[in-house]
Amino acid sequence: MDSDLYSILVQKAWFVVILVIAILGNGELVRGDIEHAGRKLAVDNNPGFISIDCGSDEDYIDMGTNISYVSDKELIDTGIVRAISPDLSENLPQFAKNLRSFPLGTRNCYTLRPEQGKNNNYLIRATFLYGNYDGENRQPVFDLHLGVNAWKTVNLTNTDAFRYYYEDIIHVPLTDYIDVCLINTGHGVPFISSLELRLLDNSIYQTQGRALVKIWGYDVGRNDSENAFRYPYDVYDRIWSPLLFNIWIPVATNSTVYSPSNDNPYKLPDVVLRTAAKTQNATTPLSVYWSPPDSLSKYYAYFHFAEIEKLKAGQQRELTINLNNERNLTESVKLDYLNPRTIVQNDPPISGKQDSLFNICS
Ligand SMILES: *[C@@H]1O[C@H](CO)[C@@H](O)[C@H](O)[C@H]1NC(C)=O
Numbered sequence: 001m002d003s004d005l006y007s008i009l010v011q012k013a014w015f016v017v018i019l020v021i022a023i024l025g026n027g028e029l030v031r032g033d034i035e036h037a038g039r040k041l042a043v044d045n046n047p048g049f050i051s052i053d054c055g056s057d058e059d060y061i062d063m064g065t066n067i068s069y070v071s072d073k074e075l076i077d078t079g080i081v082r083a084i085s086p087d088l089s090e091n092l093p094q095f096a097k098n099l100r101s102f103p104l105g106t107r108n109c110y111t112l113r114p115e116q117g118k119n120n121n122y123l124i125r126a127t128f129l130y131g132n133y134d135g136e137n138r139q140p141v142f143d144l145h146l147g148v149n150a151w152k153t154v155n156l157t158n159t160d161a162f163r164y165y166y167e168d169i170i171h172v173p174l175t176d177y178i179d180v181c182l183i184n185t186g187h188g189v190p191f192i193s194s195l196e197l198r199l200l201d202n203s204i205y206q207t208q209g210r211a212l213v214k215i216w217g218y219d220v221g222r223n224d225s226e227n228a229f230r231y232p233y234d235v236y237d238r239i240w241s242p243l244l245f246n247i248w249i250p251v252a253t254n255s256t257v258y259s260p261s262n263d264n265p266y267k268l269p270d271v272v273l274r275t276a277a278k279t280q281n282a283t284t285p286l287s288v289y290w291s292p293p294d295s296l297s298k299y300y301a302y303f304h305f306a307e308i309e310k311l312k313a314g315q316q317r318e319l320t321i322n323l324n325n326e327r328n329l330t331e332s333v334k335l336d337y338l339n340p341r342t343i344v345q346n347d348p349p350i351s352g353k354q355d356s357l358f359n360i361c362s
């Protein structure tokens with residue numbers, strides 16, 4: 001037996017986070033034929049960020065994140081400012097306490113004008129918290145569009161009215177402005193709590209002329225009872241939700257996880273990389289089920305790994321990733337101690353199939 005291979009520890013490898021993103025279903029984003037009434041937003045103290053608190057009367061800095069929010073009162077001419085019940089809003093972040101609703105018109109738009117302009121990569125996030133603001137106890141269903149293209153149907157039926165829901169999309173605009181529109185589809189009055197834009201590195205989450213809708217992004221190995229991390233931990237303000245199943249063994253480190261060359265443009269938050277999960281033994285793969293929302297879209301997956309256990313000299317964790325035990329998504333990958341490694345699965349993208357399974361194997 002090859003002595004180098006022999007010395008490799010064949011123990012379960014672990015992954016840290018996954019992001020699966022679907023290409024926007026209806027093709028290339030094209031310039032819309034819409035009135036662009038939006039004004040340039042105030043530049044805040046978070047470069048590359050636009051953060052709009054819809055329905056807020058004032059600009060402020062959020063204490064939890066240090067993000068500077070601007071009121072939307074000078075950014076949109078339509079809609080009505082509403083507030084959720086104050087006694088129920090106490091523990092909610094400021095941006096969730098008020099909203100703008102659009103009882104009139106089928107299509108109401110915000111126009112974002114990022115300083116960096118067209119041909120740059122942006123993460124755009126729309127957040128919704130119903131909070132029974134209208135006293136009707138009926139959560140609406142409406143559509144979100146990016147320009148003239150369908151982004152997502154926001155269906156808040158059967159959701160917790162006092163939790164906020166968000167939709168993320170990644171997009172390289174061909175114009176210096178981006179329209180985000182709420183479309184009344186006859187299932188209640190559309191509303192929005194906040195609208196945010198974050199400048200990304202152009203080399204990551206490449207969109208190839210299309211837009212990518214985020215499906216999920218997990219901080220693997222962190223107990224679900226803990227909070228999700230976002231800015232300032234994540235410089236791009238991605239949201240990392242905790243994920244830990246009972247059959248997984250959580251592992252954690254207090255050491256800093258970093259790229260020696262500091263050249264990983266994904267800029268994973270150290271705090272997210274410090275937790276991970278593994279299985280009982282090398283013969284059991286670490287498996288994650290996921291259900292593609294539809295079968296027509298193509299999906300990209302981004303896996304981020306880091307060795308965070310100090311192994312004996314000469315031992316090294318090695319892994320492969322397969323899809324449904326059918327297709328290997330990567331060659332064998334070796335992990336180095338405290339050194340993050342990103343595996344991008346985008347060529348070819350994954351096609352929609354119900355109940356898919358990522359297996360991470362030794
Ligand atoms: C916000 O900024 C203040 C002042 O710079 C700092 O003390 C505080 O720790 C920051 N809060 C967060 C959550 O980063």
Ligand SMILES: *[C@@H]1O[C@H](CO)[C@@H](O)[C@H](O)[C@H]1NC(C)=O
Pocket residue numbers: 141155156157158187
């Ligand atoms: C919204 O989701 C519920 C299930 O939670 C479903 O029954 C309903 O048909 C959906 N509404 C629309 C308009 O799609």
Ligand SMILES: *[C@@H]1O[C@H](CO)[C@@H](O)[C@H](O)[C@H]1NC(C)=O
Pocket residue numbers: 223224225244245246
């Ligand atoms: C998460 O933490 C809770 C409370 O500390 C604990 O009961 C639960 O078992 C933990 N979950 C996992 C998967 O470890």
Ligand SMILES: *[C@@H]1O[C@H](CO)[C@@H](O)[C@H](O)[C@H]1NC(C)=O
Pocket residue numbers: 252253254
């Ligand atoms: C990290 O530090 C905390 C606080 O000092 C300690 O409780 C915890 O056990 C440490 N975790 C690891 C993995 O060393």
Ligand SMILES: *[C@@H]1O[C@H](CO)[C@@H](O)[C@H](O)[C@H]1NC(C)=O
Pocket residue numbers: 280281282283284
């Ligand atoms: C590995 O773990 C699985 C599930 O925990 C168990 O069924 C199996 O017997 C174990 N294999 C070895 C070689 O220990």
Ligand SMILES: *[C@@H]1O[C@H](CO)[C@@H](O)[C@H](O)[C@H]1NC(C)=O
Pocket residue numbers: 320322326327328332
């Ligand atoms: C996937 O990789 C594993 C480990 O390298 C190998 O044993 C297996 O044959 C490969 N499967 C396919 C379908 O190529």
